[in-house]
């Protein structure tokens with residue numbers, strides 16, 4: 001299935017994931033650690049264990065910027 | 068996923084306790100931990116005047132919000148201090164967020180700039196550092212100079228305490244950094260508070276036991292407007308240690324807390340490490356120091372920035 005992935009402030013991209021994949025699978029594919037991001041799935045904050053659906057919109061916020 | 072406490076939709080998996088939390092339960096837990104850190108370590112007494120260092124980033128802005136609420140209840144006064152280091156394309160965003168939030172909360176806000184106080188912006192200092200190859204990174208200059216200016220500002224504002232928003236991640240990183248550098252004096256001064264000594268406003272860290280991610284989620288849940296731009300000078304060993312600890316935490320949840328707890332146990336049993344300050348005052352700026360001039364003035368001198376030049380007034384009004 002396909003999901004739409006966007007880092008806050010950047011352009012969205014399509015990503016293909018396996019059926020039953022979770023938010024964490026996307027972070028792993030992107031090489032982003034769960035300690036340094038917060039994720040919104042279809043507009044709502046979710047834990048990285050949240051399952052994805054076909055067409056889900058995933059927004060990733062980098063939280064480690066200092067200050 | 069559902070909240071382990073109340074069954075609403077979860078926003079966070081707190082892996083170090085094995086609990087999923089919803090927005091309300093997470094926010095409540097962060098607020099409780101903030102209160103508990105303050106009361107267990109007696110960080111703030113009723114009626115005190117508290118200065119809080121606010122960069123405009125998520126940690127310090129959130130800290131100001133929680134302190135404003137705390138001060139209201141405890142009859143304390145709160146004043147926000149922002150240091151404008153002069154980092155173009157970065158600091159102006161933070162400054163705007165700091166100003167906006169202080170205004171929103173009705174908190175007195177003071178801005179102090181490197182350029183005005185020291186005669187050079189951090190960008191200019193970094194330029195000189197590259198020219199001269201002093202061996203210190205931008206974060207060293209920024210950290211030392213900012214601390215010196217913050218202490219003086221807090222003292223001049225009549226603050227009883229100076230609060231900084233160092234979170235669990237910051238504290239674990241500082242422990243590891245000073246450990247790797249074998250800097251016992253700096254290691255020893257880490258903790259929830261940094262006691263009063265002549266010339267120093269005691270520093271307090273009410274976020275010390277709150278992981279960075281929980282601070283970020285709290286700010287998002289509460290809709291606090293923060294600046295999330297990244298400092299262009301960040302780099303070096305600080306980043307390597309941060310990444311190392313984050314990958315440790317990912318594979319072994321609770322590592323950050325264990326680094327903190329183990330350090331606190333060791334510290335309680337450490338023989339008194341001689342203070343790096345003593346009772347002397349810097350001959351150039353008047354800040355407390357162990358040597359004849361303080362570290363801030365020493366760093367500036369190494370760059371040929373002359374303290375006492377007319378545009379350079381680190382020491383003005385600093386005698387107490």
Ligand SMILES: [Zn+2]
Pocket residue numbers: 070071072073074075088089090091092093
């Ligand atoms: Zn809940």
Ligand SMILES: [Zn+2]
Pocket residue numbers: 349350351352353354360361362363364365
């Ligand atoms: Zn000095």
